[in-house]
């Protein structure tokens with residue numbers, strides 16, 4: 001997003017950033033008693049709003065620092081330096097004659113993207129690997145599919161090749177069916193009275209959509225508790241908001257705008273992990289290293305040899 005590597009856990013600033021993002025995710029994920037008894041809202045009894053403000057401010061300050069640094073670099077250079085990243089694009093927009101985007105807009109946009117995009121993606125990756133480890137023959141099928149594609153493409157797999165990995169795509173769908181990262185989606189509110197299948201939903205009521213239960217409904221899915229990616233090879237069900245039995249990204253105008261990016265990240269990372277790990281080794285990483293750390297390490301590992309070091313560090317045998 002702004003060409004900064006937040007994956008190195010030894011760097012103080014990236015550690016501060018990760019810890020703050022983690023803290024915000026933790027407080028926003030906790031049930032808040034004030035959501036059920038709105039009269040308690042001003043008291044913030046669990047201190048959730050206060051904590052989110054503290055860590056939220058830390059994250060915004062880090063974004064400010066990054067934006068200021070980039071502006072400085074631009075000012076000190078005669079040619080407009082470009083990193084070709086999201087920050088560059090936004091700065092170009094904001095420096096136009098009639099700017100529609102302020103620095104405040106930018107840092108809040110980054111905030112939303114990081115909070116909405118990190119934990120959702122990493123938990124999907126984590127569950128996918130977890131399910132595959134518990135189903136070795138499915139892991140082998142996924143792995144063989146990637147290795148075959150690598151052989152056909154002379155080891156060079158690009159993003160556009162993802163469509164040639166139907167089994168891995170099915171693995172991600174099945175993972176999101178069983179373990180949606182937002183089990184109730186994001187709360188919505190009815191703007192007027194509406195009747196759905198005989199149920200009256202009154203105006204202003206808060207609506208939580210239980211996609212976790214929908215994904216395990218025996219009336220819709222056969223063997224709902226089993227991890228069976230094959231089911232998606234047989235039927236054409238997608239998570240793009242058209243098939244209501246599978247809506248981990250929501251549906252309609254407010255559905256997740258990061259769907260395509262999330263799909264690419266999940267397939268690319270899971271594919272990468274499957275190619276460089278053996279089953280037993282993967283099990284050891286999951287047990288030995290917190291996923292949050294591991295996600296960072298895998299970013300580096302994908303392009304080089306670092307995976308070997310990571311595995312050795314936790315007792316693997318690459």
Ligand code: HEM
Nearest residue numbers: 116117120121124182185186248249250254255256258262
């Ligand atoms: C597996 C990964 C992901 C899942 C399951 C997921 C799921 C969701 C869901 C359920 C919503 C709420 C939809 C609704 O209101 O009904 C949402 C909103 C959102 N997501 Fe994602 N998401 C994922 C990844 C990402 C990524 C990678 C990004 C961006 C980098 C992202 C950015 C957003 C944003 C900005 C919103 C708020 C949209 C709005 O309020 O209009 N998400 N996501």
